[in-house]
Amino acid sequence: MRAGAEVATGAAWRRLALNALTAFTLLFLLAPIVVVILLSFSSGRYLQFPPPGFSLQWYERFFNDPQWMTSLWLSLRVSGMCTLFSLVLGVLASIVLVRERFPAKTAAYVLILAPLIVPGIIIAIAVFFLFARLDMIGSPIAMALGQTVLTLPLVVVIVSATLQGFDQRLEQAAIILGASPLRAFFHVTLPIISPGVISGALFAFLSSFDELLVALLLASPTTMTLPVRIWTSVTMQIDPTITAVSSLLIAFAVAVLSTAGILRRGRG
Amino acid sequence: MQPALAPIPAAEERLSAALAARRGTRSSRTILLILPALLFLGLFFAYPMIDIVMRSLSGAGGFSLAHYGRLVAHPIYFRVFQITFEIALTVTIVTLLFGYPLAYVLVHCGRLAAGAIWACILLSLFTNILVRTYAWMILLAPDGVINQLLGAVGLGHQKLLFNRFAVLVGMTYALLPYMVLTLYSVMRGIDGTLLQAARNLGAGGGRAFWHVFLPLSLPGVVGGSLLVFILAVGYFITPRLLGGAGDQMIAMVIEEQVELGMDWGFASALAILLLLLTLAGFLLYSRFVGLKSLFESKL
Numbered sequence: 001m002r003a004g005a006e007v008a009t010g011a012a013w014r015r016l017a018l019n020a021l022t023a024f025t026l027l028f029l030l031a032p033i034v035v036v037i038l039l040s041f042s043s044g045r046y047l048q049f050p051p052p053g054f055s056l057q058w059y060e061r062f063f064n065d066p067q068w069m070t071s072l073w074l075s076l077r078v079s080g081m082c083t084l085f086s087l088v089l090g091v092l093a094s095i096v097l098v099r100e101r102f103p104a105k106t107a108a109y110v111l112i113l114a115p116l117i118v119p120g121i122i123i124a125i126a127v128f129f130l131f132a133r134l135d136m137i138g139s140p141i142a143m144a145l146g147q148t149v150l151t152l153p154l155v156v157v158i159v160s161a162t163l164q165g166f167d168q169r170l171e172q173a174a175i176i177l178g179a180s181p182l183r184a185f186f187h188v189t190l191p192i193i194s195p196g197v198i199s200g201a202l203f204a205f206l207s208s209f210d211e212l213l214v215a216l217l218l219a220s221p222t223t224m225t226l227p228v229r230i231w232t233s234v235t236m237q238i239d240p241t242i243t244a245v246s247s248l249l250i251a252f253a254v255a256v257l258s259t260a261g262i263l264r265r266g267r268g
Numbered sequence: 269m270q271p272a273l274a275p276i277p278a279a280e281e282r283l284s285a286a287l288a289a290r291r292g293t294r295s296s297r298t299i300l301l302i303l304p305a306l307l308f309l310g311l312f313f314a315y316p317m318i319d320i321v322m323r324s325l326s327g328a329g330g331f332s333l334a335h336y337g338r339l340v341a342h343p344i345y346f347r348v349f350q351i352t353f354e355i356a357l358t359v360t361i362v363t364l365l366f367g368y369p370l371a372y373v374l375v376h377c378g379r380l381a382a383g384a385i386w387a388c389i390l391l392s393l394f395t396n397i398l399v400r401t402y403a404w405m406i407l408l409a410p411d412g413v414i415n416q417l418l419g420a421v422g423l424g425h426q427k428l429l430f431n432r433f434a435v436l437v438g439m440t441y442a443l444l445p446y447m448v449l450t451l452y453s454v455m456r457g458i459d460g461t462l463l464q465a466a467r468n469l470g471a472g473g474g475r476a477f478w479h480v481f482l483p484l485s486l487p488g489v490v491g492g493s494l495l496v497f498i499l500a501v502g503y504f505i506t507p508r509l510l511g512g513a514g515d516q517m518i519a520m521v522i523e524e525q526v527e528l529g530m531d532w533g534f535a536s537a538l539a540i541l542l543l544l545l546t547l548a549g550f551l552l553y554s555r556f557v558g559l560k561s562l563f564e565s566k567l
Binding site: 049238 | 299301306308309310312313314315316317319320323366369372373385388389391392394397399400402403407409412416441444474501502504509523527532535539542543547
């Protein structure tokens with residue numbers, strides 16, 4: 001009986017220690033994000049914590065600064081192009097990878113997924129050497145093409161997973177009933193796999209919008225994406241405007257994640 | 269208007285064609301749809317990678333190993349590799365120490381708590397890495413939140429930023445989610461009835477954990493550690509912003525050489541070494557965990 005009680009207290013202590021450790025780890029994960037968001041609404045003139053009061057001054061400064069706005073628009077353009085490129089190439093490639101058997105299929109897989117494994121800095125200098133040779137440093141299209149190397153595999157992974165769950169007989173039925181393969185694809189297959197395609201597009205856009213290394217090496221003084229602008233501000237001085245930009249980027253990531261989560265639930 | 273009532277022979281023909289395509293007996297033109305992606309990656313990824321190899325192996329008069337020789341000749345570059353390994357190894361151990369208990373709780377707790385933990389992990393994973401690093405710059409600053417807390421409990425002001433400590437904190441923060449995701453994917457597959465059996469046979473909770481659960485979770489420990497180590501070795505943004513003069517990692521040297529237009533051949537040689545290290549790591553990873561789980565966790 002006594003031994004049993006001791007075992008029980010031992011287990012209780014273990015549970016308490018485990019819960020305390022979990023709480024600490026969760027605090028560690030959340031604290032930086034919460035602090036940045038709180039500071040972005042600070043009325044203080046520098047980064048004092050806790051903030052002396054509420055204000056939208058840093059958001060106003062962000063949206064009224066022509067340099068930040070130029071970077072925002074450039075980022076939206078680059079990420080838009082990048083999403084378009086990776087979506088078109090990725091959806092087409094996924095169809096073949098999921099449905100067809102052909103020689104060198106493994107090699108095709110390796111080529112398409114390899115950018116996920118190669119360290120980001122290596123892809124960045126590889127793309128930089130190419131566009132330096134083509135004299136395209138500072139070109140938004142070059143940035144979009146370079147980032148597509150990173151986002152194309154994401155789209156292929158996400159869209160392939162959706163295509164695998166697609167009942168191909170639906171498409172065959174449409175073809176038997178007289179639809180051309182193209183028509184069957186656009187009217188039957190695409191609507192059914194659209195949650196996967198939209199998720200792929202969202203993650204491609206988010207990764208490109210957040211991407212620093214390729215954009216940093218391909219940037220020129222007049223073409224700096226949002227992350228490149230943050231990078232140069234952070235390395236120069238600690239400007240509280242960055243807390244506002246950061247909070248907007250966090251909100252954007254949360255929006256993308258929740259949308260993708262809702263799409264996934266809808267599918268299941 | 270579609271011909272809904274097509275003549276039966278035509279329908280049969282279409283059906284057999286469709287079925288043949290499905291079996292893969294007829295070489296379908298569909299295969300051509302993969303060509304744009306392959307051409308794109310060939311031009312913008314494979315060719316530039318080959319270009320890096322060529323640059324690393326070229327000298328003034330054609331083929332040369334001079335760039336690799338420079339790596340061996342200067343102890344400063346040996347030191348960079350040493351620092352990189354020190355940082356990557358420490359980060360791996362710390363993420364394991366914090367990640368293992370968290371993954372364990374995640375597998376065993378109720379749905380509500382699991383939802384809250386997932387929210388924290390995913391929020392941190394999907395927040396821009398620059399933003400996460402900037403947040404630590406604010407927290408660790410001389411008059412930052414952590415120093416204020418330390419001052420309040422009488423520990424005075426510490427130098428927390430631009431040193432090894434800051435690099436380790438920032439990188440642990442960035443890589444912890446990868447550790448937890450890998451551990452979780454393995455722990456989730458452990459059969460709970462085995463633990464129940466151990467307890468029915470008289471093992472206490474601790475004994476059941478050490479003799480049953482822990483050994484079964486080892487593939488996750490190995491996989492998570494390898495993944496975190498590989499990712500840490502190639503890190504650039506966090507050590508560059510949070511580190512001091514003594515925290516120069518491989519990727520930082522590569523970027524510096526290219527950015528400042530110093531020696532692209534030498535940068536290429538460093539890049540090839542970093543790539544080989546990474547590939548060796550992933551080879552081990554695919555042995556222990558399989559690459560499929562990797563691509564899932566990367567999302």
